[in-house]
Amino acid sequence: MANFSIFFFTSILLLPLLCQSFSTANPTDKRILVLLDDLAIKSSHSIFFKSLQQRGFKLDFKLADDPKISLHRYGQYLYDGLILFSPSINKFGGSFDLASVLEFVDSGHDLILAADSSASDLIREIANECGADFDEDSSAMVIDHTSYAVSNSEGDHTLIASDDFINSNVILGSKMIEAPVLFKGIGHTLNPVNSQVLKVLSASSSAYSANPETKFTSPPSLTGSRISLVSVVQARNNARILISGSLDLFSNRLFRSGVQMAGSLTKYPKSGNEQFATELSKWVFHERGHLKAVNVRHNKVGETDEPAMYRINDDLEYFVEIYEWSGTSWEPYVSDDVQVQFYMMSPYVLKTISADQKGLYYTSFKVPDVYGVFQFKVEYHRLGYTSLNLAKQIPVRPFRHNEYERFLTAAFPYYGSSFSTMAGFFVFTIIYLYNK
């Protein structure tokens, strides 16, 4: 009984902490499910996993065919992120399948997917649903005879070194990745119509995708820089997905190995893989590039209260605060390209809003000479950042009958003529009646 009451008491004390863990104020994922083909991957890719654990993630390793896999319990997701390091799995264990992966992403969670030359149909299908098409030839690998990584044996040039990164500090971190990234695996292409998916690491123009062991019977279907090696997706619900054609890219062996690109004299003691994978995982798990907008408010110039409606031609001020999540705290996000629209079917006013150092954006403008139901809209979509879509509705009314200007100087001749016609009428009446 005493035991029970102590347990009860501590659990009540812990309640605030438990509530904290479900707080939505923290966008970084915390609990991550890692599905592996083989538990050996846990040790062969330990540097990558360790870097995640050091940043505070709780990794839950499971075999991909474990029958006890479940993503949610009692309608709540047990995990915030999913790492699929199980390229050859044909069917997940338990009730976990393609649909539940997609549902997981659709509910705003993040996914890292790595394939290699043994990629199964299931893995290809998941990638396909995310917008990346792996080469359909199941024996094909990306081969590059000009920018391969120099090694002791001549080899078949499937271990390629690429430094063709996406130009984005948000996705890859502000520190430039000096050394090329080693890649051994399969290539994929992106649908050019799909604007959500981005090529992060692309192959050089001399790369192609083919089976390295057989001779060509027909030209390779994927060639050149059209091949994407690593891609990311940011869905409309801000869920982030990383798709890599190489599981080895994350391995300790390639993290530690030195790299020298063919045709280049520079030999790097350490490949760019560790920095690349770490920075990319920071982005995928929302440690970077996650924006939030708070305290949207507006008022008439000279007032502080937010009015329920504006009159045409009023002068107004608009404020919004934008913060970026730095992994541990919300930092002010200062940019000079945020715009606000005063919108009714189409933007009547489109203004760039300027920020101070604390992330407070401010602008002022005149309400157009049109009345109706307007919206203040901020639609901010920038490469690598989560998209901001703010809309706040506000009606605009015309002048009241007693708000118009009276006795305008410009109208005096008209007033004069009206009164002179009246006087003329009076005089005419008298003359007409008494001229007998």
Add this chain to the structure above:
Amino acid sequence: MAKLSSSSSTTSDAKALFQTLRSAYSATPINLKIIDLYVIFAILTALIQVVYMALVGSFPFNSFLSGVLSCVGTAVLAVCLRIQVNKENKEFKDLPPERAFADFVLCNLVLHLVIMNFLG
């Protein structure tokens, strides 16, 4: 030569025409002449306002409209009165001129009521 004589004959024709018109108009009763004068006054005031509007722009457009329409309305009502009180119009033989004048006054009151409301 023939041309000159023809042009001098047109001038004399025009002169003759005006003289006939003037002599015919002098036979017009005095009350109709008063009405004519009143109509000319209204039309002139309207013209002045149109010229003013062309110069300064149409900004208080309602004021401009009420100013011009008061003149036009006055002119139209005065012309109607002139038709009704003219003895030569057999059509209005049965309508006493007092009745016509009362109609005219009533219509003018309504017109100026509207104008005053639209002016500001």
